[in-house]
Amino acid sequence: MIDAIEANRKPLDGAPAALLHGDPARPNCFLVGSEVGLLDWELAHVGDPARDLYRVRDQQIDPLRSTGPDELVEALHEGYRERAGGLPAGFEKRRPVYEAVRFLGVSGYIDRVAEFEGEPVEELAGWADEEMSRRLDRLY
Numbered sequence: 001m002i003d004a005i006e007a008n009r010k011p012l013d014g015a016p017a018a019l020l021h022g023d024p025a026r027p028n029c030f031l032v033g034s035e036v037g038l039l040d041w042e043l044a045h046v047g048d049p050a051r052d053l054y055r056v057r058d059q060q061i062d063p064l065r066s067t068g069p070d071e072l073v074e075a076l077h078e079g080y081r082e083r084a085g086g087l088p089a090g091f092e093k094r095r096p097v098y099e100a101v102r103f104l105g106v107s108g109y110i111d112r113v114a115e116f117e118g119e120p121v122e123e124l125a126g127w128a129d130e131e132m133s134r135r136l137d138r139l140y
Contacts, residue, residue, distance in 0.1 A: 004100060004139045011093040015048040024056045050088040053080055054098040064106070064117060065127070100135040107132055 005012075021028070022043030030037050057076060061068030077087060106113050107128045114121040 001100065001104065001136070004136050005097065008097050008139050011090060012048075012097060015050065015090060015094060016088055017046050018049045018052075020045055020047050020049065020052040022052070022055075023059075024052065025059045029060075048088065048094065049084070050091040050094045051098045053077075053088065053091065054095055055102060058102055064113070096135070096138045100132070100139060103128075103132055103135055 021038050021041060022045055023040060024038065028038055028040045030039065057073060061072045061076065081087060110125050110128055111121055114124040
């Protein structure tokens with residue numbers, strides 16, 4: 001992963017900085033009327049908004065082994081554009097890096113993920129190894 005990030009440093013250089021929530025999981029989100037709010041800011045940090053936007057998609061829309069419905073992804077992006085005036089500059093260029101880095105949350109906790117998904121650890125670990133290789137290959 002470190003080598004992949006070093007090889008892709010150029011797209012990460014100059015990324016915009018913003019205050020990010022850091023953990024937009026469902027338990028941390030709430031809806032009041034038509035407004036969305038976030039709780040639990042303990043992972044808040046200043047960073048690239050493209051990373052947090054990808055993390056929202058990963059935590060809220062995409063199932064583990066596939067991608068979520070295009071209409072939900074587009075609704076997320078449209079809502080972001082409405083609030084921020086557009087997707088973060090360089091979003092598409094940096095997204096593959098964040099896809100690979102974010103997947104460390106699966107591969108690094110494979111036992112817990114397997115239990116949550118109700119899958120045998122060995123089977124999920126084999127898939128996760130192949131998936132991480134696929135994500136890293138996209139970076140080269």
